[in-house]
Amino acid sequence: MELVRFIFVDHEGAALEAALLFGAGSLLVYPAVRLKLRSLTMFPLALFRLARWLVGTEANPRMALAIFGFNGTAMFLYMASGFHPAIPAAISLLTGFNIATILLWAGIDETHQDDEPVAPPGRWMPGSRLATVCGLAVLLIELPCFAFAIAMGIRMGQDVLAGRMTYAQGFAPRAEAYASVILPLLLVSAICETVAIRGMSGGIAGGGKAPEA
Numbered sequence: 001m002e003l004v005r006f007i008f009v010d011h012e013g014a015a016l017e018a019a020l021l022f023g024a025g026s027l028l029v030y031p032a033v034r035l036k037l038r039s040l041t042m043f044p045l046a047l048f049r050l051a052r053w054l055v056g057t058e059a060n061p062r063m064a065l066a067i068f069g070f071n072g073t074a075m076f077l078y079m080a081s082g083f084h085p086a087i088p089a090a091i092s093l094l095t096g097f098n099i100a101t102i103l104l105w106a107g108i109d110e111t112h113q114d115d116e117p118v119a120p121p122g123r124w125m126p127g128s129r130l131a132t133v134c135g136l137a138v139l140l141i142e143l144p145c146f147a148f149a150i151a152m153g154i155r156m157g158q159d160v161l162a163g164r165m166t167y168a169q170g171f172a173p174r175a176e177a178y179a180s181v182i183l184p185l186l187l188v189s190a191i192c193e194t195v196a197i198r199g200m201s202g203g204i205a206g207g208g209k210a211p212e213a
Helices: 002-008 012-027 029-034 038-055 061-080 086-108 128-162 167-206
Strands: none
Touching: 002 128, 002 167, 012 029, 012 086, 012 128, 029 038, 029 086, 038 061, 038 086, 061 086, 061 128, 061 167, 086 128, 128 167
8 A cells, every 4th residue: 555655645746747847749740740850750650660570469468477478678768768857758748759659650550451460269258348448448557557657657767866865775665665656556557458459359350241042
């Protein structure tokens, strides 16, 4: 309970700051798209393809573990970047831009047309309601985890910059809190995301043409 309070109460203000920076970064994608600044979108799209390669296309336990490993490692590094408060703050802004870019352009990128996730036949398929609930759960779990991971980095950077503690002194309790609270939440999120993807792939598979007589 103390670790939960440490994360979600002591870092509430910094988490709001992180969320606002994420939102500001997502808005920056619109002028980039409008001005056709492809050089600014190359990195997030390349990162998206790398993530898809690491995660795979089959919605199974391996996918859940890959999503968990990717998100868990990335958010830990975001938190650990708090040598200076500007570093995690900049990461939050950049992440918002990257996510918005992926949402806007990845769907029409031709390299993604033939590799939609497919659930193997004969295996359990979640219903549409369960898949929808799991998709919403991912947003409700993953985005706050991101904001508070960034918040811990920002607050640590502020304390280090002000001389209230060394980096090592600030990092130790945050690493413990991250491992005890945020990582389990990210595991739940990864499982929910895999269930949602499997449900989506079932909808795709079931949405084809009816067999001809």
